[in-house]
Amino acid sequence: MYNKKPHKYVITLGFACVSAFIMHSAKASNTPDLGSLYNPAEQFKTAINLIEGQNTKADFSTGLKWLKLAAAQQYPQALYQLGFYYEYGIDEVERDYFKAVDFYEKAAKQGHLESQFNLSALLLRESTPAYNPKQGLYWLEQAAKQDDGEAQYSLAMLLDQEAKTDPSLTEPSFNWLIKAAQNGHRGSEYILGVKYLQGEGVKTDYQQAFNWFQKAAQQGDAAAQFNTGLMYEQGTGVGQDMQLAVEWYQKAAQQGEAGAQFNLGNKYLFGSGVTQNTTKGVELIQTSAKRGNPAAQTMLGNMLTTGKFLGIDYAKAYQLYLGAAENDYPEAQYQLSLMFAKGQGVEMSHEKSVHWIKKAAQSNHALAQYGLGAYLANGVGVEKNLMEAAYWLSLAAAQGQKHAIESRDSVMELLTREQLDTLKQRINTFSSAPQKIVTR
Numbered sequence: 001m002y003n004k005k006p007h008k009y010v011i012t013l014g015f016a017c018v019s020a021f022i023m024h025s026a027k028a029s030n031t032p033d034l035g036s037l038y039n040p041a042e043q044f045k046t047a048i049n050l051i052e053g054q055n056t057k058a059d060f061s062t063g064l065k066w067l068k069l070a071a072a073q074q075y076p077q078a079l080y081q082l083g084f085y086y087e088y089g090i091d092e093v094e095r096d097y098f099k100a101v102d103f104y105e106k107a108a109k110q111g112h113l114e115s116q117f118n119l120s121a122l123l124l125r126e127s128t129p130a131y132n133p134k135q136g137l138y139w140l141e142q143a144a145k146q147d148d149g150e151a152q153y154s155l156a157m158l159l160d161q162e163a164k165t166d167p168s169l170t171e172p173s174f175n176w177l178i179k180a181a182q183n184g185h186r187g188s189e190y191i192l193g194v195k196y197l198q199g200e201g202v203k204t205d206y207q208q209a210f211n212w213f214q215k216a217a218q219q220g221d222a223a224a225q226f227n228t229g230l231m232y233e234q235g236t237g238v239g240q241d242m243q244l245a246v247e248w249y250q251k252a253a254q255q256g257e258a259g260a261q262f263n264l265g266n267k268y269l270f271g272s273g274v275t276q277n278t279t280k281g282v283e284l285i286q287t288s289a290k291r292g293n294p295a296a297q298t299m300l301g302n303m304l305t306t307g308k309f310l311g312i313d314y315a316k317a318y319q320l321y322l323g324a325a326e327n328d329y330p331e332a333q334y335q336l337s338l339m340f341a342k343g344q345g346v347e348m349s350h351e352k353s354v355h356w357i358k359k360a361a362q363s364n365h366a367l368a369q370y371g372l373g374a375y376l377a378n379g380v381g382v383e384k385n386l387m388e389a390a391y392w393l394s395l396a397a398a399q400g401q402k403h404a405i406e407s408r409d410s411v412m413e414l415l416t417r418e419q420l421d422t423l424k425q426r427i428n429t430f431s432s433a434p435q436k437i438v439t440r
Contacts, residue, residue: 034065040075043067047078060091071103079107080115087122097122097130108139116143117151124158144176149185152176156188163201170201181212189216190224197227206237217248225252226260233263242273253284261288262296269309282309289320294329297321301335305344314345325356333360334368350381361392369396370404377411386414387423394427 037043043066049056050063064085070078082093083103089095100122107115116139122128123136140158143151159173174195180188193213196205210231216224229248232241246267252260261284267274269281282303288296297320303310304317318339324332337357340349354375360368373393376385390411396404412420 034062034069040070040073040078043070043073044075044078044081047081064091064093074106074110076107076110076112076115079103080112080118083107083115083118087118097128101130108142111146113143113146113148113151116140116146117148117154120151120154144179147179147183149180149183149188152180152183153185153188153191156180157191174201181215184219186216186219186221186224189213189219190221193224193227206231208237210237217251220255222252222255222257222260225249225255226257226263229260229263246273256291258288258291258293258296261285261291262293262299265296266299278309292323292327294324294327294332297324298329298332298335301332305335305339314339318345325359328359328363330360330363330365330368333357333363334365334371337368337371350375354381361395364395364399366396366399366401366404369393369399370401370407373404373407373411377407386411387419390415390419390423391426394423395430398427 032046037046047063047066047070048054050059050066052058067078067081071082080103083100084090085093086096086103087100101119104115104119104122108119120136120138120140120143122130123132123139125131137155137158140151140155144155153176156173156176159169159176163169163173177188177192177195181192189212193209193211193216194200195202196209196212198204210228213224213227213231217228225248229245229252231237232248233245234240246264249260249264249267253264265281265284265288266272267281268277268284270276285296285299289300300310301317301320301324302308304313304320306312318336321332321336321339325336333356337353337355337360338344339346340353340356342348346352354372357368357371357375361372369392373389373391373396374380375382376389376392378384390408393404393408393411397408412423415423
């Protein structure tokens with residue numbers, strides 16, 4: 001399953017330019033007397049030297065006075081710095097969102113990029129009294145027009161959210177995303193890969209998806225590295241190459257990407273594309289499971305119920321299956337159903353078995369559909385219902401489940417012509433419904 005991690009919008013965080021302290025070198029070791037300099041650039045430089053304690057004793061109060069002198073002359077960097085101080089309440093400066101807006105705006109009107117971006121972030125933050133989405137969007141657009149990748153990405157994501165209620169914004173959102181990606185913005189490259197992979201607002205194009213994932217991967221994006229490895233393994237959008245797949249999995253796994261750890265663990269476990277090392281394979285899968293990867297949790301559960309690679313421990317297996325099942329992982333739900341049916345590590349309960357097998361069946365898990373059909377046909381853990389039984393057995397049979405085909409035919413012989421017509425219509429409805437793309 002491809003990684004489709006949720007990317008937080010930079011604009012919602014409002015910390016895009018949090019590193020506001022600008023480092024300046026100063027040749028002089030002595031600080032000028034307050035008011036002895038009239039050039040705003042020199043005033044700003046002196047302010048920073050005092051605030052940062054560069055070649056002089058740190059003195060925030062005096063530095064702040066120099067900063068205000070530079071700001072009084074509308075020096076954009078000084079205005080920006082004061083805006084930052086007021087936004088976050090730095091040192092002796094008391095937080096005041098409206099003063100922050102005022103200083104940011106004065107610099108933003110002069111084309112100061114960081115001020116435009118921070119101003120937009122502040123105005124778009126609903127939790128502040130300065131919240132003004134219309135003005136926030138305006139200033140974000142101004143920053144984006146300066147060809148800043150971070151601003152372009154944030155604008156694209158903001159418009160993408162708005163497009164859910166206003167489809168006309170889909171195209172401009174995508175265009176800004178392209179601009180950001182072309183400027184080398186890593187997050188934009190990754191998101192474009194996802195959109196081309198899944199056909200979100202654009203025609204599905206696996207080659208384009210691979211190209212954008214690879215660009216982000218080369219910049220160190222762990223999720224993109226995982227997806228690049230997966231596409232190499234599957235030969236999707238690129239020629240199949242197991243060696244390159246393993247290399248990208250290793251890069252992503254080293255960054256803690258759980259999906260890559262699981263896939264790489266499998267490779268070592270069974271010696272696929274690497275020299276077999278079961279100890280290393282199990283360790284990687286355990287690490288992935290601890291990070292909440294449902295596939296890894298399920299595989300570990302299987303090891304603990306079969307005794308392969310690990311000793312049998314039904315109690316631990318149950319906890320692992322449960323964690324994955326609650327994360328809507330169909331195979332774990334199916335395995336959990338089997339544990340309740342057999343009473344392995346839990347008290348036997350056909351009702352709970354039905355509960356979990358139904359969840360897996362609804363996710364199109366063939367064995368679960370067959371099992372649910374059998375439960376319904378025999379009235380085990382649930383009220384007997386031949387129509388429902390025939391429905392689930394038919395879905396399993398459509399996926400080639402041999403036992404389901406035999407059971408389906410037997411159950412359907414007991415149905416009336418009217419029931420069969422209704423069943424056919426219902427099955428066709430399920431088959432034509434778009435299936436949700438499952439991601440980690």
